[in-house]
Amino acid sequence: MGYRDIYQGWRDDPEGFWLEQARAIDWDVAPTRALNDSRAPFYTWFDDAMGNTCHNAVDRHVAAGRGDQPAIIWDSPMTGSKSTTTFTQLQEQTARLAGALAARGVVKGDRVIIYMPMVPEALVAMLACTRIGAVHSVVFGGFSAHELAKRLDDATPKAVIAGSCGLEPGRVVAYKPLLDGAIAEARHQPEFCVIFQRDQQRADLTEGRDIDWHAFQEGAAPAPCLPVEGSHPAYILYTSGTTGQPKGVVRATAGHMVGLHWTMKNVYNVDPGDVFWAASDVGWVVGHSYICYAPLLAGNTTVVFEGKPVGTPDAGTFWRVISEHNVRSFFTAPTAFRAIKREDPDCRCLEEYDISCLRILYLAGERADPDTVEWAQRHLQIPVIDHWWQTETGYTIVGNPMGIEPLPVKVGSPTVPMPGYDVQILDEAGHPVPPGTLGAIALKLPLPPGTLPTLWQAEDRFRKAYLDHFPGYYETGDAGYVDEDGYVFIMARTDDVINVAGHRLSTGAMEEVLAGHPDVAECAVIGVADPVKGQVPMGLICLSKGVEKPHAEIEAECVARVRERIGPVASFRLCKVVERLPKTRSGKILRATMGKIADGETFKAPATIDDPAILDEIAAALRALDYPAR
Numbered sequence: 001m002g003y004r005d006i007y008q009g010w011r012d013d014p015e016g017f018w019l020e021q022a023r024a025i026d027w028d029v030a031p032t033r034a035l036n037d038s039r040a041p042f043y044t045w046f047d048d049a050m051g052n053t054c055h056n057a058v059d060r061h062v063a064a065g066r067g068d069q070p071a072i073i074w075d076s077p078m079t080g081s082k083s084t085t086t087f088t089q090l091q092e093q094t095a096r097l098a099g100a101l102a103a104r105g106v107v108k109g110d111r112v113i114i115y116m117p118m119v120p121e122a123l124v125a126m127l128a129c130t131r132i133g134a135v136h137s138v139v140f141g142g143f144s145a146h147e148l149a150k151r152l153d154d155a156t157p158k159a160v161i162a163g164s165c166g167l168e169p170g171r172v173v174a175y176k177p178l179l180d181g182a183i184a185e186a187r188h189q190p191e192f193c194v195i196f197q198r199d200q201q202r203a204d205l206t207e208g209r210d211i212d213w214h215a216f217q218e219g220a221a222p223a224p225c226l227p228v229e230g231s232h233p234a235y236i237l238y239t240s241g242t243t244g245q246p247k248g249v250v251r252a253t254a255g256h257m258v259g260l261h262w263t264m265k266n267v268y269n270v271d272p273g274d275v276f277w278a279a280s281d282v283g284w285v286v287g288h289s290y291i292c293y294a295p296l297l298a299g300n301t302t303v304v305f306e307g308k309p310v311g312t313p314d315a316g317t318f319w320r321v322i323s324e325h326n327v328r329s330f331f332t333a334p335t336a337f338r339a340i341k342r343e344d345p346d347c348r349c350l351e352e353y354d355i356s357c358l359r360i361l362y363l364a365g366e367r368a369d370p371d372t373v374e375w376a377q378r379h380l381q382i383p384v385i386d387h388w389w390q391t392e393t394g395y396t397i398v399g400n401p402m403g404i405e406p407l408p409v410k411v412g413s414p415t416v417p418m419p420g421y422d423v424q425i426l427d428e429a430g431h432p433v434p435p436g437t438l439g440a441i442a443l444k445l446p447l448p449p450g451t452l453p454t455l456w457q458a459e460d461r462f463r464k465a466y467l468d469h470f471p472g473y474y475e476t477g478d479a480g481y482v483d484e485d486g487y488v489f490i491m492a493r494t495d496d497v498i499n500v501a502g503h504r505l506s507t508g509a510m511e512e513v514l515a516g517h518p519d520v521a522e523c524a525v526i527g528v529a530d531p532v533k534g535q536v537p538m539g540l541i542c543l544s545k546g547v548e549k550p551h552a553e554i555e556a557e558c559v560a561r562v563r564e565r566i567g568p569v570a571s572f573r574l575c576k577v578v579e580r581l582p583k584t585r586s587g588k589i590l591r592a593t594m595g596k597i598a599d600g601e602t603f604k605a606p607a608t609i610d611d612p613a614i615l616d617e618i619a620a621a622l623r624a625l626d627y628p629a630r
């Protein structure tokens with residue numbers, strides 16, 4: 001069957017389609033129904049089923065005779081180390097850690113925060129939690145202590161599992177002081193912390209609270225997999241919204257397994273036993289879905305890579321990892337390819353490696369610009385597949401179903417909606433617009449299994465953020481259009497989210513930090529174009545009356561403040577004092593117009609602008625800033 005038949009098959013009988021996909025999962029109690037819409041617009045999936053994620057990702061493969069197959073290949077150019085963990089070893093490791101957590105009183109439903117670098121133990125920790133029904137929340141290592149504190153207060157974990165440090169080119173990032181700082185700041189206190197000590201920087205343990213990873217597990221009885229209800233949360237993953245308070249995206253167990261499992265063959269075209277590599281970080285959704293859960297659920301070998309596309313040690317690292325580990329399908333963000341292309345424009349490093357094992361390159365996380373896609377196609381000589389999704393959905397909304405039927409690629413489009421997703425382009429009033437017309441991208445409810453059922457302890461916010469604007473739809477926050485052939489084009493965000501090196505960040509959160517500077521009266525943060533990172537944030541600040549400090553000093557303090565309060569991942573380096581900010585007559589700051597000025601694009605001042613002269617002032621101020629787009 002081709003894509004159109006399968007998509008139509010889902011439309012005609014969604015219940016039958018998803019129950020059929022659920023047969024790929026090993027259940028303790030199989031689902032008798034797929035969708036529960038009794039609380040619409042809040043939906044749940046497979047909620048009469050019982051099952052366990054760790055069982056399906058690990059134990060099941062051991063039982064089926066795959067115990068000696070590598071489950072995880074760790075490749076760390078940062079430390080010069082490599083290792084392989086088989087499914088049997090992964091089973092032993094997750095069972096032991098789960099047993100130790102259970103012995104310390106962690107029970108089903110308890111939250112556990114995981115703050116770890118790209119080491120296999122991060123996956124062991126995630127799987128150990130799901131093994132006993134504990135709900136993990138992984139926090140990305142590039143966030144500050146303050147961001148970690150927010151997540152501690154929101155998720156209220158019983159325990160934290162952390163690495164002693166992460167490794168970035170040229171520096172060791174000591175995680176433990178960040179964790180200590182976060183715990184000191186947070187209202188909620190975890191009962192205990194398990195610390196995975198790395199040789200690059202060992203951490204001092206706090207007596208009575210911190211326990212060494214190995215000591216913690218010594219003598220622990222291995223824990224079996226605990227069957228949980230289909231709607232039981234497998235994890236919470238915080239993502240950026242419009243404010244400084246991150247949104248806790250909830251992932252329900254059954255739908256997560258069913259949805260992800262479906263993608264491994266149909267989207268990524270790999271079979272059990274194939275090696276799959278997503279070069280991302282466990283702290284992001286790509287890491288959750290495609291470093292940890294989906295490849296393991298499908299019986300693939302997953303690569304955990306601790307390094308960067310360039311500089312660890314050179315622009316050939318990706319090709320080395322692909323050839324050395326026999327990677328079949330590879331997934332990364334366009335920014336990684338832009339970094340390689342800048343460093344090695346003719347892709348000379350590739351000459352040293354045989355990457356004929358690689359069949360398809362997948363890109364997501366930000367808009368795949370045609371230059372980057374064409375460069376990758378030219379040098380790799382394989383299909384380069386863009387696909388569009390979000391933390392909230394957990395897997396592809398719009399993609400090219402390579403395992404069903406490769407559809408012709410239109411560069412600039414992630415291709416077509418996957419079964420489960422009814423993608424509509426709406427005007428401001430919520431009416432569908434004709435093909436080729438730009439509008440808000442919305443998904444008709446219900447969303448498919450595995451997508452967020454709600455936000456962690458914030459059902460009201462879930463409704464307001466996603467459901468209220470277009471009743472009957474989920475609002476994606478992206479704008480775009482669908483062409484005559486049904487291809488979807490993603491053009492921009494409609495909210496205050498920007499995409500920096502494939503990382504989703506909130507300009508609203510940065511504005512909150514800048515506004516907290518004692519000399520700042522008013523501010524705006526906009527995303528400006530960057531040749532490698534896609535976008536970087538830029539802060540424009542107005543000072544309070546009577547401030548006499550040199551502007552450069554305040555600007556530097558603001559830069560330091562964002563790094564300290566949000567983290568280095570914000571890549572906040574551009575900050576400029578301006579006299580006034582352009583606004584509409586009703587007082588709304590014209591961020592989009594400033595963005596266009598910053599990027600040197602032509603723009604039209606909105607008719608509602610209060611004082612058009614301010615735009616010239618902004619343009620003059622930006623001329624003084626040294627950044628790529630200028």
Ligand code: COA
Binds near residue numbers: 286
């Ligand atoms: N822990 C601590 N700090 C981290 C970190 C982590 N896990 N990840 C990044 N940082 C820090 C970096 O060291 C850097 O700090 P600096 O300001 O002191 O240099 C800062 O955060 C910004 O990091 P990054 O955005 O990674 O920029 P970079 O200049 O180091 O590298 C790229 C640029 C394009 C090579 C890099 O962003 C990349 O590989 N991106 C791949 C995209 C990706 O994985 N996206 C995930 C979604 S698919």
Ligand code: AMP
Binds near residue numbers: 368386391414476492
């Ligand atoms: P995240 O939740 O971090 O995965 O970020 C999701 C957002 O990244 C989306 O809402 C889009 O704005 C953007 N994005 C992800 N994939 C793509 C893509 N293939 N093309 C364009 N934008 C994308």
